[in-house]
Amino acid sequence: MRRHLPSTAALTAFESAARHQSFTKAADELSVTQSAVCRQIGALEDFLKVKLFRRGRRGVTLTEAGIAYSRKVAARLDEVERDTLDVMARGGQGGTLELGVVPTFATKWLLPRLRGFLERHPDITVNLTSRARPFLFDDTPFDAAIHAGEAVWPGTEGLFLMRERIVAVCSPALLANADRVDWRALPLLQMSTRPYAWRHWLASCGAEVDQDMAGPRFELFSMLAEAALQGLGAALVPRFLVEDELRRGALVQIGDHETDSGRSYYLIYPEHKAEDGVLACFRAWLDGAARDYRGG
Numbered sequence: 001m002r003r004h005l006p007s008t009a010a011l012t013a014f015e016s017a018a019r020h021q022s023f024t025k026a027a028d029e030l031s032v033t034q035s036a037v038c039r040q041i042g043a044l045e046d047f048l049k050v051k052l053f054r055r056g057r058r059g060v061t062l063t064e065a066g067i068a069y070s071r072k073v074a075a076r077l078d079e080v081e082r083d084t085l086d087v088m089a090r091g092g093q094g095g096t097l098e099l100g101v102v103p104t105f106a107t108k109w110l111l112p113r114l115r116g117f118l119e120r121h122p123d124i125t126v127n128l129t130s131r132a133r134p135f136l137f138d139d140t141p142f143d144a145a146i147h148a149g150e151a152v153w154p155g156t157e158g159l160f161l162m163r164e165r166i167v168a169v170c171s172p173a174l175l176a177n178a179d180r181v182d183w184r185a186l187p188l189l190q191m192s193t194r195p196y197a198w199r200h201w202l203a204s205c206g207a208e209v210d211q212d213m214a215g216p217r218f219e220l221f222s223m224l225a226e227a228a229l230q231g232l233g234a235a236l237v238p239r240f241l242v243e244d245e246l247r248r249g250a251l252v253q254i255g256d257h258e259t260d261s262g263r264s265y266y267l268i269y270p271e272h273k274a275e276d277g278v279l280a281c282f283r284a285w286l287d288g289a290a291r292d293y294r295g296g
Contacts, residue, residue: 006047011073013040018070095124095278100131100145104221109240117285124278137270143279144269152268159267162293165239166261168254171231181254183207187233188215189224197236205257
């Protein structure tokens with residue numbers, strides 16, 4: 001069956017003109033004449049039987065239909081360009097995995113291990129994009145996501161990676177004895193999105209501090225860890241985030257107490273992607289890489 005599609009040249013001219021709100025700027029970008037852009041967009045409007053631009057003395061503006069269509073066309077052209085560059089780069093071999101990731105987890109846990117996967121599968125490219133909240137895969141280019149939460153979301157399958165284990169850390173300069181600490185004398189660095197973290201953690205290890213919610217607040221775990229490194233106080237952070245700093249002695253763990261935050265990390269993907277070959281390779285490798293971090 002013949003597809004009911006406009007020409008790629010018309011779509012490209014329309015996307016450029018819509019983005020610039022100008023036929024002249026679109027012509028400059030595409031290295032064609034303004035009249036050529038006008039013809040392409042006119043042909044596209046005839047094909048659609050819908051006006052995409054309002055023409056006036058001061059230039060052109062998108063109609064409501066033009067605004068909605070331009071967003072969809074831009075997204076589709078981006079996908080075609082990305083797929084084209086991928087084929088060109090790979091010569092038709094291998095594949096690409098588009099992965100949405102929790103930034104801190106990706107930076108501190110995934111990236112230090114990713115080289116092992118790429119050495120084993122040199123024909124696969126893994127692209128990482130920051131995405132911290134749940135989303136609909138159909139509205140994105142992602143094949144899968146690494147998500148921190150309590151469970152997978154509807155319409156997806158998931159691979160459990162690890163629980164989020166929380167430890168208390170600080171600069172060694174602030175602590176004379178890691179096993180005997182005076183919590184009242186130690187500044188407590190706060191996570192703005194988890195205001196009761198210190199209260200719950202201290203209660204779980206039998207300690208009590210009157211001002212357990214007092215102290216400078218930070219939005220991200222990466223900020224919290226850096227503040228601890230700089231000697232600003234003690235921080236509650238996921239163990240995986242500070243493993244390297246603990247090994248080097250740049251940070252010390254206060255006692256040996258750990259708590260489970262109630263959050264876990266999952267590899268999540270649409271149900272229809274479950275048998276995808278590239279994703280299956282990555283899933284198997286990730287399962288093995290996370291094995292030592294499960295439980296406990």
